[in-house]
Amino acid sequence: MLLTKAGSSARWRCSSRHWMLILLTALVAVSVVSLLIGAGSVGPRQVLGLLSGSDHAEARFIVWELRAPRTLIGIAVGVALGVAGALLQAVSRNPLAEPGLLGVSAGAAFAVSLALVLGASAATLRIPVAQLGALIGCVCVLSVARLRGVGSDPVRLVLAGAAFSGLLGSLSALMLLYDQRAADEIRFWVVGSLAGRRLDDLWAVLPSLLVAGAGVVLFARPLAALSLGERAASGLGHRPGLIRWLAVGCVALLVGAATAIAGPIAFVGLVVPFVARAIAGPDIRRTLWFCLPIGPLIVLTADIISRVVVAPSELPLGVLTALCGAPVLIAVVRAKRLPML
Amino acid sequence: MRHTLLQRGLLGMLMGGLLVGTAQARTLETAYGNVEVVDHPERVVTLYEGALDAALAAGVTPVGAVTTRGGDNVAEYVTDYLSAKELEHPEIVGVVREINIEAVLAQQPDLILAAAQLPEEQYQLLSQIAPTVVPHTQPLAADNWEAEARLFGQALNREEAIEEAISAVDQRVDAMAEAVAKAEVGENAYLVRWMPGGPMVMSENLIATGLLERVGLDVQGGELIGERGVHSDVLSLENLSQVDGDWLFLATLNDDGQAALDSAKQSPAFNRLNVVQNERVVPVNGQLWSSANGPLAAQAILDDIENALLP
Numbered sequence: 001m002l003l004t005k006a007g008s009s010a011r012w013r014c015s016s017r018h019w020m021l022i023l024l025t026a027l028v029a030v031s032v033v034s035l036l037i038g039a040g041s042v043g044p045r046q047v048l049g050l051l052s053g054s055d056h057a058e059a060r061f062i063v064w065e066l067r068a069p070r071t072l073i074g075i076a077v078g079v080a081l082g083v084a085g086a087l088l089q090a091v092s093r094n095p096l097a098e099p100g101l102l103g104v105s106a107g108a109a110f111a112v113s114l115a116l117v118l119g120a121s122a123a124t125l126r127i128p129v130a131q132l133g134a135l136i137g138c139v140c141v142l143s144v145a146r147l148r149g150v151g152s153d154p155v156r157l158v159l160a161g162a163a164f165s166g167l168l169g170s171l172s173a174l175m176l177l178y179d180q181r182a183a184d185e186i187r188f189w190v191v192g193s194l195a196g197r198r199l200d201d202l203w204a205v206l207p208s209l210l211v212a213g214a215g216v217v218l219f220a221r222p223l224a225a226l227s228l229g230e231r232a233a234s235g236l237g238h239r240p241g242l243i244r245w246l247a248v249g250c251v252a253l254l255v256g257a258a259t260a261i262a263g264p265i266a267f268v269g270l271v272v273p274f275v276a277r278a279i280a281g282p283d284i285r286r287t288l289w290f291c292l293p294i295g296p297l298i299v300l301t302a303d304i305i306s307r308v309v310v311a312p313s314e315l316p317l318g319v320l321t322a323l324c325g326a327p328v329l330i331a332v333v334r335a336k337r338l339p340m341l
Numbered sequence: 342m343r344h345t346l347l348q349r350g351l352l353g354m355l356m357g358g359l360l361v362g363t364a365q366a367r368t369l370e371t372a373y374g375n376v377e378v379v380d381h382p383e384r385v386v387t388l389y390e391g392a393l394d395a396a397l398a399a400g401v402t403p404v405g406a407v408t409t410r411g412g413d414n415v416a417e418y419v420t421d422y423l424s425a426k427e428l429e430h431p432e433i434v435g436v437v438r439e440i441n442i443e444a445v446l447a448q449q450p451d452l453i454l455a456a457a458q459l460p461e462e463q464y465q466l467l468s469q470i471a472p473t474v475v476p477h478t479q480p481l482a483a484d485n486w487e488a489e490a491r492l493f494g495q496a497l498n499r500e501e502a503i504e505e506a507i508s509a510v511d512q513r514v515d516a517m518a519e520a521v522a523k524a525e526v527g528e529n530a531y532l533v534r535w536m537p538g539g540p541m542v543m544s545e546n547l548i549a550t551g552l553l554e555r556v557g558l559d560v561q562g563g564e565l566i567g568e569r570g571v572h573s574d575v576l577s578l579e580n581l582s583q584v585d586g587d588w589l590f591l592a593t594l595n596d597d598g599q600a601a602l603d604s605a606k607q608s609p610a611f612n613r614l615n616v617v618q619n620e621r622v623v624p625v626n627g628q629l630w631s632s633a634n635g636p637l638a639a640q641a642i643l644d645d646i647e648n649a650l651l652p
Contacts (some may be wrong), residue, residue, distance in 0.1 A: 040579030062579050065609050195538050196578050196608060312565065312583065313574035314538075 016286070019279050023293035027075075030300045034071040035063055037304055039311040069199045074303050075296040076202055077194070077258045078268065080209060082295025083216060083288060084254040085269025086276065090223055090284045091247045092142060094154040095274070096332065099134075099255040100266030102161030106168040107137020108259035109190065117175045127205055131256025138248050138255075140164060155333055192263030192318035194303050205257035212253040219246050220285045227284060265299070265318050267325020272298055274332065369496055372457060372475040373464050378496050379472070382452035385497065386434060386445050386471070390416065392454035393431070394635025395490040397422060398506040399499040405448040406431040407440065410632035411594040418629050418641040446470050454493050481544060481571065483551020486634040506636035513643055514555045517651070521557040526650050527587030527621070529559040534572065534592045534627060535605045540584055542566060542573040543592065549630040549642050553590070556646060561586060572631075578610040588649070589616045592627035599624055623649040 036044040046059040081099065088097040088104070099105050111133025112126055144160045172190065222238040230240045258265070275298075276290035299317075302324065306315040366377040386405035387393040393406045393415060402423070409416035414433065423430055432448060435441035437456060440463060445453065453473040455464070467473045474496045476489045487507055494503030532550050533540035542562035543550060550560040562584060565573040576583065593601035602624045605611045616622060625645050629638060 038579045039577035042579065058582065061610075061613060066578055193538060196610075198609075307577065310574065312577055312580045314577045316538075 016280065020290070020293070023290070023297065027293045027297050027300075030297055030304070031071050031075070034074065034300050034304055035067050037308060038062065038067055039307045039314050069197065069202070070194050070303070071300065072199065073197050073202050073261055074194050074300045076205070076209060077262045077265065078272070078294075078296030078299035079292055080212075080254040080258040080295075081265065081268040081299070082272035082276070082291035083212075084251045084258070086273035086284065086287050086291050087216065087223075087247050087254075088138075088251050088269065089273055090227065091244050091251075092157065093227070094157050095277075096154045096158045096270065096329070098161075098267065098270035099251065100264060100269060101158055101165075101329070102137070102141040103164035103168060104134050104137040104141065104251065104255045105192075105259050105264035105266065106165040107140070108134040108256050109264045110168040110172055111136070112260070113172050113175055127208070127257065127260040130260035131208065131252055134256035134259065135249070135252035137164070137168075138252050142244075142248060158329075158333075190264070191316040192259070192265040192321075193306075193314070193316040194262055194299075195314055195316075197261055201261045205261055208253045208257045212250040212257075215246060215250045215253075216288060219243050220288060223247060224284045227282070263316075263318060265321050267321045267329065268295065268299060270332075271325055271328050274328065367495075367498070369474055369492070371473075371492070372459075372477045373461070373468070373473075376468075376472050376474060378474065379451055380498060382497060384448060384450045385452045385454065386448050386450040387431070387454045388434070388440055388445075388459065388467075389437065389454065389456035390632060390638075391456070391486055391489050391634040392493050393419060394633060394637045395493040395503060396454065396497060397428075398490065398636040399494050399497050399502040401497050401499065402428045403431045403454075404429075404450065405434040405445060408433055408436050409628040410437070412628055416628040416633050416638075417626060418633065418638065422637060440467075442466050442470075452496060454496060457489070481546040483546050483548060483554070486548050486636075486639070490635055503636070510636055510639045510643070513640070514552065517556045517643065517647060520651055524651060527558070529561050529586040530588035530590060531562050531584045531586050532560065532590045532592060532630065533562075533584055534594075534631060535601055536575050539575045539578050540581070541575055542584060543631055544571050547571065547631065548634040548639060549590075549625075552639060552642050553646065556643075556650070558588060558650075578608065581610045581614060585614045585616050587616065587621060589614070589622045590630065590649075591622055591624045592630045593624060594627040 036047050040062060042056075042059045042062045046054075046056050047063055049056060050059055050063065084099050084104075085097070088099060088102070089095055091097075108130040111129050115126070115129045141157075141161055141164060144157070144164070169190075222233065222243045225233040225236045225238050226240055226243055228236075233240050233243075255269075272291050272295045273287060275294050276287045280286035280290045299321075302320045303317050306317050306320045309315055366379055368375050368377050382401070385396055385401055385403045387396055387403045388407050390407070390409060393403055396403050397419065406415050408414055409419075414420065415431065420430065422428075432444070434444040434448065442463075445467065450471040453467050453471050455467065455473055455475045457476045457478040459467075459473075459475050464473060464475060474492065476492050479485050479488070490503050490507065491500070494500045530553055532543040532547070532553070534543060542565045544566050545551070545554065545560040545563045553560050562573070565576065565583065567573075591602055591605065602622060606617070611617060623645070629641055629645075633641075
């Protein structure tokens with residue numbers, strides 16, 4: 001009996017390791033493709049030519065100054081949104097909780113738009129503003145989630161989030177009317193994109209990503225205990241209230257950082273933990289590990305598609321993730337039974 | 342028999358009355374059929390930037406007008422013109438796509454000049470307020486403004502003033518074309534609007550690009566724009582070299598063109614263009630260059646071109 005249990009656990013671990021290996025290989029492959037392909041005329045042949053010593057200035061510039069930063073930023077955004085989604089789902093115990101759907105991204109985007117209209121334009125100011133907006137969005141949505149009747153039904157929380165996002169969207173539209181000249185800059189904050197972002201932006205948000213990452217490592221264990229129920233968690237010596245607030249703080253840091261560099265990108269936080277859970281099972285610790293490669297994988301794939309479908313222009317990344325993510329949401333909701341977290 | 346005679350008599354009187362009426366009014370051929378306008382319109386409302394421009398060029402100051410695109414007032418070159426001539430500024434009666442019918446009514450106009458794109462439902466409302474003149478819709482072309490200005494000139498009963506304004510533009514264009522050819526400043530140009538994600542290439546069928554062509558610069562980028570489009574989609578930064586010509590006119594809706602240029606220069610992909618390195622990027626006012634039209638707009642655009650090409 002004991003032996004079979006140990007055996008199955010070992011097999012699980014083995015297959016889990018295989019999965020991780022496959023995902024990491026896929027991530028490396030997608031990152032390479034992301035360097036090779038773009039909306040411009042520089043294709044795989046010219047880029048590979050660089051390796052064999054060709055002196056194609058245009059290709060060198062496009063790969064190192066445009067595609068490489070974009071790929072790195074895509075990886076960071078994917079990690080941030082994937083982990084934030086998994087955390088938010090664990091904290092709200094709702095498999096549909098997603099930073100984009102629940103209005104956390106909208107909160108960040110709204111805060112930045114407000115700052116822009118009030119005259120701010122410095123890149124350094126943007127990130128704390130976005131994170132503050134994300135935090136306020138988080139708190140609003142989670143307090144709604146604790147209202148009677150909403151918390152018990154996952155779909156209602158999404159509806160509350162949609163209403164909240166709609167409210168923030170209309171306020172942003174109001175600001176557009178108020179100041180039409182800021183419209184061009186704000187339009188970017190309505191639909192997210194990785195185009196034209198610079199590495200400086202990434203370095204600016206890296207500290208908050210690292211802080212959030214360290215936080216996640218510290219409270220992953222109590223967070224897993226929380227999934228047993230608040231009483232069980234308290235019985236194990238954890239403090240559910242504190243864990244919840246720490247997790248919310250991390251979600252705000254992660255989503256605020258991702259939104260500050262790429263604008264609001266919806267559905268990534270829903271799809272990534274969904275896939276990760278399918279591979280890793282219900283344990284939040286394992287889910288979080290798998291979110292690390294799956295997030296960037298999905299964001300980079302979407303970004304590559306967004307570059308080639310309407311070349312020589314580009315589709316905003318946020319539009320593409322919404323197009324692909326919405327069917328997933330419907331499929332998850334329509335599946336006979338939502339997994340309880 | 343007597344009955345029909347009476348009818349005929351009444352009809353004749355009616356016809357006579359109509360004839361007397363038409364003697365005082367003039368009939369114009371517009372997109373919505375023949376429209377009768379008064380001989381000397383005094384309270385004119387313009388619902389189109391080209392109509393405002395043409396009216397001013399003809400010497401009529403409208404009492405009401407719509408805002409320029411992306412602004413909350415008429416275009417800057419118009420306010421400059423009004424201030425220079427110490428004319429009354431028109432009341433704002435909405436934006437081109439959203440006309441405030443009540444504000445139009447409040448002006449009690451005797452003539453309304455509108456854009457070719459005016460929807461029929463709006464025309465029905467407006468024509469109850471005052472005779473409404475709508476030019477025929479034409480495919481986008483750089484010289485559409487001339488025919489439109491002529492129609493508006495007719496409506497205002499000031500054909501001559503409009504003809505003079507148009508030929509003044511023609512003469513200036515010819516003189517500048519000669520000077521540009523002599524100065525050998527380059528061959529081609531692009532007009533783009535700079536967005537945070539990249540540039541939108543503007544059509545060669547706008548009044549501004551048409552004037553650039555006429556003074557001797559070959560305006561390029563038409564293949565990036567759909568057949569009826571005014572501008573392309575936002576071009577990927579990877580394709581910036583596609584707008585790298587001898588001149589780059591950078592239209593911006595911001596107050597400060599230089600600030601827009603500086604923000605574009607933050608992008609390394611923009612900075613490495615030859616046209617940027619050669620300092621041949623000209624920030625221009627997007628209200629004037631991509632939204633306005635008419636003889637006064639043409640003169641203002643020519644001012645910009647002259648300052649850039651023939652300093």
